[in-house]
Amino acid sequence: MRVVGLVSLSGGQGKTTSAFFLGLALAVRGLRVLWVDLDPQANLTFYAGLTVERGREVGAVLRRQCEVADAIYATEWERLFIVPSGGALQQAANEYLASVGGGGLVLRRRFVAVQDWFDVAIVDVPPARSPLVVAGAGAATDVLIPVECNVKGANCLAETVNFLQELEEAGVFGGRILGILPFRLKVFGSYLSRDSQEALQFFQGFGLKQFPALVESERVKVCLRSGEALPPGLGDCFSAIAKELGDGSY
Ligand code: ATP
Numbered sequence: 001m002r003v004v005g006l007v008s009l010s011g012g013q014g015k016t017t018s019a020f021f022l023g024l025a026l027a028v029r030g031l032r033v034l035w036v037d038l039d040p041q042a043n044l045t046f047y048a049g050l051t052v053e054r055g056r057e058v059g060a061v062l063r064r065q066c067e068v069a070d071a072i073y074a075t076e077w078e079r080l081f082i083v084p085s086g087g088a089l090q091q092a093a094n095e096y097l098a099s100v101g102g103g104g105l106v107l108r109r110r111f112v113a114v115q116d117w118f119d120v121a122i123v124d125v126p127p128a129r130s131p132l133v134v135a136g137a138g139a140a141t142d143v144l145i146p147v148e149c150n151v152k153g154a155n156c157l158a159e160t161v162n163f164l165q166e167l168e169e170a171g172v173f174g175g176r177i178l179g180i181l182p183f184r185l186k187v188f189g190s191y192l193s194r195d196s197q198e199a200l201q202f203f204q205g206f207g208l209k210q211f212p213a214l215v216e217s218e219r220v221k222v223c224l225r226s227g228e229a230l231p232p233g234l235g236d237c238f239s240a241i242a243k244e245l246g247d248g249s250y
């Protein structure tokens, strides 16, 4: 099982949006996909339309109060499953991970039990450094970094790459950075906003693969709420990432 971590340390950079549409794109390509919602904000769990039963969520799995197999729910989409967030309860998982030695490796260990059931797990993490984010990165074989096409996104990218390097040095992150997904690119007709242009140029300086951008669009929000895949054009970035993952070996 490949484990794709959506890691980006600032808020609103497109982690949950990318986790959602990448999941749909991979399932459409015939892969069995497991979403893992590590974020106490529980947005991915919400977009998946899930009602979570107490004690059957990722926080309980991390704290060894529930087997991972018992915390997997089917969704309305074929081949797509989710281990949901326990919402506010997840803070207890943060404290647990901080208090046990090697908290960064806990998620990876817990998911070994189901690694043959899925082709890809997609882990959505909260913003800002925390034991949950470290555990998400620690489980990842591949990290995708979504960043907004503006100054905040540029700063966030620098901080996130630095964070992953630290985790690599500490022996927690052993995966690869799959690439950068430029988020909310502002296009006016055939022109890019100045902010977007400058941000893309800055992103290139990191020498990482840059996927096609997700363009700023109300349509994306509508699809998030209704659970529809993005139309061709808008969804090209997720097809490109799915292709890159789907063509790799497991
Ligand atoms: P957090 O760090 O709070 O978890 P995040 O990194 O997961 O945030 P998202 O929730 O994916 O970021 O996206 C931030 C906001 O941008 C959401 O409200 C989402 O509806 C909106 N959004 C997503 N895609 C687009 C788009 N293409 N154009 C405009 N808005 C978008």
Ligand code: MG
Binding pocket: 015, 016, 017, 039, 043, 124, 125, 126
């Ligand atoms: Mg999010």
